[in-house]
Amino acid sequence: MSSTPSDASPLFALADGNNFYVSCERVFEPKVRDVPVVVLSNNDGCIVSRSNEAKKLGIPMGAPFYRWRPLIVSKGVRVFSSNYPLYGEMSLRMMDTLFSLTPHMEVYSIDEAFLDVPVGPAEAEGWAEGVRRRVLRDVGIPLSLGVASTKTLCKVAGRSAKRDSRGVRILIGQEEIRSALEATGVEELWGIGRQLSKFLIGQGILNGEKLRECDDRWVRAHLGLAGLRTVMELRGIPCVQGEEAPMEGRSVSTSRSFADPLPDPSALREAVACFVATAASKLRENGAMASGLHLFLTTSPFRGDYRSQTAFCSLARPSSYTPTLIGAAWRLLESLNPENLSQVKKAGIILTDLVEESKTPPRLFGMNAALERERGLMEAVDRIQKRWGGQAIQTAAEGRSREWLTRQSRRSPRYTTDWNELPLVKAKG
Amino acid sequence: MKKPKIGPSIETIYPYGAGERQELPFFDAPIPAGFPSPAEDYLDKKLDLNELLIRHPSATFFVRVAGESMIQAGIHSGDILIVDRAQEPRSESVVVAVIDGELTVKRIKKRGGRIFLLPENPDFPVMEILGGMNFEVWGVVTYVIHSL
Numbered sequence: 001m002s003s004t005p006s007d008a009s010p011l012f013a014l015a016d017g018n019n020f021y022v023s024c025e026r027v028f029e030p031k032v033r034d035v036p037v038v039v040l041s042n043n044d045g046c047i048v049s050r051s052n053e054a055k056k057l058g059i060p061m062g063a064p065f066y067r068w069r070p071l072i073v074s075k076g077v078r079v080f081s082s083n084y085p086l087y088g089e090m091s092l093r094m095m096d097t098l099f100s101l102t103p104h105m106e107v108y109s110i111d112e113a114f115l116d117v118p119v120g121p122a123e124a125e126g127w128a129e130g131v132r133r134r135v136l137r138d139v140g141i142p143l144s145l146g147v148a149s150t151k152t153l154c155k156v157a158g159r160s161a162k163r164d165s166r167g168v169r170i171l172i173g174q175e176e177i178r179s180a181l182e183a184t185g186v187e188e189l190w191g192i193g194r195q196l197s198k199f200l201i202g203q204g205i206l207n208g209e210k211l212r213e214c215d216d217r218w219v220r221a222h223l224g225l226a227g228l229r230t231v232m233e234l235r236g237i238p239c240v241q242g243e244e245a246p247m248e249g250r251s252v253s254t255s256r257s258f259a260d261p262l263p264d265p266s267a268l269r270e271a272v273a274c275f276v277a278t279a280a281s282k283l284r285e286n287g288a289m290a291s292g293l294h295l296f297l298t299t300s301p302f303r304g305d306y307r308s309q310t311a312f313c314s315l316a317r318p319s320s321y322t323p324t325l326i327g328a329a330w331r332l333l334e335s336l337n338p339e340n341l342s343q344v345k346k347a348g349i350i351l352t353d354l355v356e357e358s359k360t361p362p363r364l365f366g367m368n369a370a371l372e373r374e375r376g377l378m379e380a381v382d383r384i385q386k387r388w389g390g391q392a393i394q395t396a397a398e399g400r401s402r403e404w405l406t407r408q409s410r411r412s413p414r415y416t417t418d419w420n421e422l423p424l425v426k427a428k429g
Numbered sequence: 430m431k432k433p434k435i436g437p438s439i440e441t442i443y444p445y446g447a448g449e450r451q452e453l454p455f456f457d458a459p460i461p462a463g464f465p466s467p468a469e470d471y472l473d474k475k476l477d478l479n480e481l482l483i484r485h486p487s488a489t490f491f492v493r494v495a496g497e498s499m500i501q502a503g504i505h506s507g508d509i510l511i512v513d514r515a516q517e518p519r520s521e522s523v524v525v526a527v528i529d530g531e532l533t534v535k536r537i538k539k540r541g542g543r544i545f546l547l548p549e550n551p552d553f554p555v556m557e558i559l560g561g562m563n564f565e566v567w568g569v570v571t572y573v574i575h576s577l
Contacts, residue, residue, distance in 0.1 A: 028532075030532065030565075030567075031530030094487075097488070137488075137514060138514050139488065140567075415490075416490065422491050423493070424494075424495045424532070425494055425495070425510065425532040426496050426534070427495065427506065427548075428497075428498055
């Protein structure tokens with residue numbers, strides 16, 4: 001397995017929206033383009049996106065806001081609550097634009113996608129610069145593009161593209177790959193988790209180049225098949241398969257942290273029901289059903305004595321019917337029976353083992369009518385919500401008070417998803 | 430890119446279909462047996478304003494106007510503008526521009542290597558873009574939505 005890829009091997013590009021949430025805010029509020037900016041998580045708890053200026057001030061990713069507030073105030077950092085409707089919509093625009101520039105693409109996260117590079121190595125740089133220009137002009141989001149022969153190497157290239165003023169890094173020549181891997185710690189490699197990197201560092205394998213030189217059998221024995229795939233990818237042999245079957249075996253999750261202590265157990269029950277309803281509608285939108293459900297509750301991660309509780313159940317039959325799923329979630333909640341409700345800071349559900357609805361086994365005759373009724377009801381609910389908003393119709397289980405709902409005191413307007421919150425342009429001077 | 434958990438989040442993100450949403454007509458006239466409706470042959474898809482007004486969907490944004498400086502271009506305070514970022518601004522284009530951090534609507538005019546921003550209201554001054562000014566075209570205004 002020592003084959004090296006020839007020049008003819010196809011190339012991939014990782015397109016990554018720089019400081020994505022901050023960049024979205026800057027499109028509509030140009031005033032904050034030249035000042036340090038941070039975006040907070042839901043509930044204004046943690047810092048989840050930072051402008052380069054904010055990074056230079058030393059504000060770390062994921063840091064609790066309250067701890068950094070003094071610096072943020074004294075340095076005039078602009079703070080935004082997260083505005084997920086805006087980021088989601090801007091992400092669609094970015095992905096749509098990228099898709100028009102490549103024959104094939106995989107969306108990897110809200111701000112990252114792998115693109116097939118439609119040109120050879122000699123033209124790759126020009127193509128990547130064109131992609132960057134186009135997305136910047138059309139959508140207003142600055143990208144970094146890392147181009148290489150495997151996705152794992154694209155990630156390495158993408159990291160250095162972020163530091164490049166042109167935002168593009170082509171990682172093709174053997175010599176360049178070697179020096180890039182030498183400069184990349186194993187803990188920074190895609191697919192090497194925290195446990196594995198600890199192990200590798202303990203073995204004296206500190207960077208990507210060292211890992212690439214490891215013996216296949218040793219890698220297989222200590223890092224498993226997934227580790228071997230990563231090593232192959234570092235050698236330029238594509239092994240990481242695309243996720244082209246979007247739903248099968250995947251999961252959908254919804255979670256949220258709570259602003260204030262929950263007033264009573266019913267607030268937690270309502271919150272859980274809301275999470276289920278959101279995730280279930282996502283399932284239906286994708287023609288999927290879930291076979292398993294996880295529930296988790298956690299205390300604040302920023303105080304000592306951090307605890308979390310989880311429970312799991314498999315469903316008798318795959319389902320995307322909101323009431324069935326809420327029932328299952330509530331039974332899990334009862335089984336956890338959180339003793340000190342005021343300490344529950346975050347809760348969430350994960351719908352797992354998804355299957356495509358069309359592939360679920362047919363049921364016995366008597367049950368098809370019930371299934372049809374469920375399906376019809378959910379279709380009606382989805383259409384009403386799509387037309388008149390999520391508040392227009394819901395299950396009673398979700399409650400109306402939304403007491404658990406979080407603070408978002410600094411959210412920018414929903415510029416692209418609400419007619420009442422369009423950006424204002426001045427015609428005054 | 431490592432990301433902390435943030436919620437609420439849908440953690441599976443699906444590729445965005447390239448196809449546009451299309452309104453399809455709903456044809457529900459009761460048809461007497463053996464006597465088909467003559468209109469059936471003429472059934473066509475409904476008119477879609479998006480199709481007429483938006484050439485580059487992922488580059489098109491709506492913004493709301495505040496102020497009277499473009500009134501002679503038919504742009505009133507409170508109107509909604511359709512702004513296409515994919516379109517190249519030409520001289521005489523009405524654009525949304527960023528001037529010193531503010532989004533502003535103006536007519537752009539290029540003359541002899543100089544750039545001017547013209548209001549469409551005699552009460553407002555012409556502005557020339559000079560070096561050192563923080564200026565950028567944000568997008569080209571293609572239509573005005575004005576309620577009568």
